[in-house]
Amino acid sequence: MEYKQELQNPLMDQAMEKAKEEKMEELRAQVRIRNYMNGYADSMALKCAVENGIADIIQKHAKPIALSELAKALPLPTVSTEHLERLMKYWVQLGLFTHEKDGSHGLTRCSKYLLREENTTMAAIILGxxxxxxxxxxxxxxxxxxxxxxxxxxxxxxxxxxxxxxxxxxxxxxxxxxxxxxxxxxxxxxxxxxxxxxxxxxxxxxxxxxxxxxxxxxxxxxxxxxxxxxxxxxxxxxxxxxxxxxxxxxxxxxxxxxxxxxxxxxxxxxxxxxxxxxxxxxxxxxxxxxxxxxxxxxxxxxxxxxxxxxxxxxxxxxxxxxxxxxxxxxxxxxxxxxxxxxxxx
Ligand SMILES: C[S@@+](CC[C@H](N)C(=O)[O-])C[C@H]1O[C@@H](n2cnc3c(N)ncnc32)[C@H](O)[C@@H]1O
Incomplete structure (x- = not known):
């Protein structure tokens, strides 16, 4: 009896593990389709960063910048810091800016291509x-x-x-x-x-x-x-x-x-x-x-x-x-x- 149980359990465990993996794969496929569907969010978030000169502001600051400082430097009559924070999370996820341990945000290798005033930039391509x-x-x-x-x-x-x-x-x-x-x-x-x-x-x-x-x-x-x-x-x-x-x-x-x-x-x-x-x-x-x-x-x-x-x-x-x-x-x-x-x- 004991011997039988020992034999059955590993097989059941394997089957359960396989079913779990299968379910995870299904969920990943759904997430992938969702990300493709919302792919325009990447283009628009990119353009939003260029239009507001985020990379230029951080570059002028010469070191990673706190969100409150960034908000003050934006070329807008009013700024929703809540919206800025949410967008920054997305930009960080895209690899456009860093999120430092102290909560400030710096430039990445990609950021220089968003600078509006440099010769080797992709800002004009994005805006056009x-x-x-x-x-x-x-x-x-x-x-x-x-x-x-x-x-x-x-x-x-x-x-x-x-x-x-x-x-x-x-x-x-x-x-x-x-x-x-x-x-x-x-x-x-x-x-x-x-x-x-x-x-x-x-x-x-x-x-x-x-x-x-x-x-x-x-x-x-x-x-x-x-x-x-x-x-x-x-x-x-x-x-x-x-x-x-x-x-x-x-x-x-x-x-x-x-x-x-x-x-x-x-x-x-x-x-x-x-x-x-x-x-x-x-x-x-x-x-x-x-x-x-x-x-x-x-x-x-x-x-x-x-x-x-x-x-x-x-x-x-x-x-x-x-x-x-x-x-x-x-x-x-x-x-x-x-x-x-x-x-x-
Ligand atoms: C992809 S753009 C390249 C622009 C340019 N070579 C550059 O790098 O800035 C293609 C160019 O071809 C021009 N073009 C399109 N059809 C043309 C035609 N039939 N005769 C002459 N130029 C044409 C467009 O006006 C456009 O400026």
């Missing part, structure tokens, strides 16, 4: 891309499965470049966000491949060059290169396109013609049979890091929602480059997300 007009189209994502018009067009009734052409403030913030991205990329690009990338080039045109951030910098570093910014009329007209910037500004539609130059710089698309082409874009499927993979997949869905473009694997890039009439190409991954893809005639 987390907006009502950019978030609305996601409500039409389900219908994207039908193909046809982009979610953006379904939501706003027109394509994205048309929309921004008619909304100057959206256009300004969008161009500023692209420029913010460029300011992050450019120093790395110059350091990693500036010497060979621009070697032997006497003229360079940035197709879809936005407000010219890349070209103005490249013109300063390589005064021997004649630099041209080419973009849609509303972008060029609303930019400080003076001669003093050291670059030439040309408005037009890249699907009609592109100003002649030895080399073309692009952030997307590829013109047929030109000189050297330098593309800064994502190459999918070249890494193992789950966070990076997720970021690239998200960018691909962004492309689906806003534009008709897509992110490509190395094989797909190869096919595209060959189909456009180039004989040689090389890809160099140098940014967290993007690679430099150079195609030669």
């Amino acid at each position: 891309l987390v907006t009502e007009w950019t978030i609305g189209p996601w409500h039409c994502l389900a219908r994207s499965l039908e193909g046809g018009p982009t979610a953006f067009r379904r939501y706003h009734g027109r394509d994205m470049w048309d929309y921004v052409a008619g909304h100057p403030e959206a256009s300004r913030l969008f161009n500023e966000s692209m420029a913010g991205d460029t300011r992050l990329l450019l120093p790395v690009l110059m350091q990693e491949c500036g010497s060979w990338l621009f070697e032997g080039i006497s003229s360079l045109v940035d197709v879809g060059g936005g407000n010219g951030t890349a070209m103005v910098e490249i013109a300063k570093k390589f005064p021997g290169i004649k630099c041209t910014v080419f973009d849609l009329p509303h972008v060029i007209r609303n930019t400080n396109s003076s001669e003093s910037t050291g670059v030439e500004w040309v408005e037009g539609d890249m699907f009609e013609s592109i100003p002649p130059a030895d080399a073309v710089l692009l952030r997307e698309a590829i013109p047929k049979e030109r000189g050297k082409v330098i593309i800064i874009d994502i190459v999918m499927d070249i890494e193992q890091d789950p966070e990076l993979i997720r970021a690239k997949l998200m960018t691909d869905i962004d492309m689906m929602v806003y534009l008709t473009g897509k992110e490509r694997t190395k094989k797909e890039w190869e096919k595209l480059v060959q189909a456009a009439g180039y004989t040689k190409y090389q890809t160099t991954p140098i940014f967290p997300l993007q690679s430099v893809i150079v195609a030669y005639p």
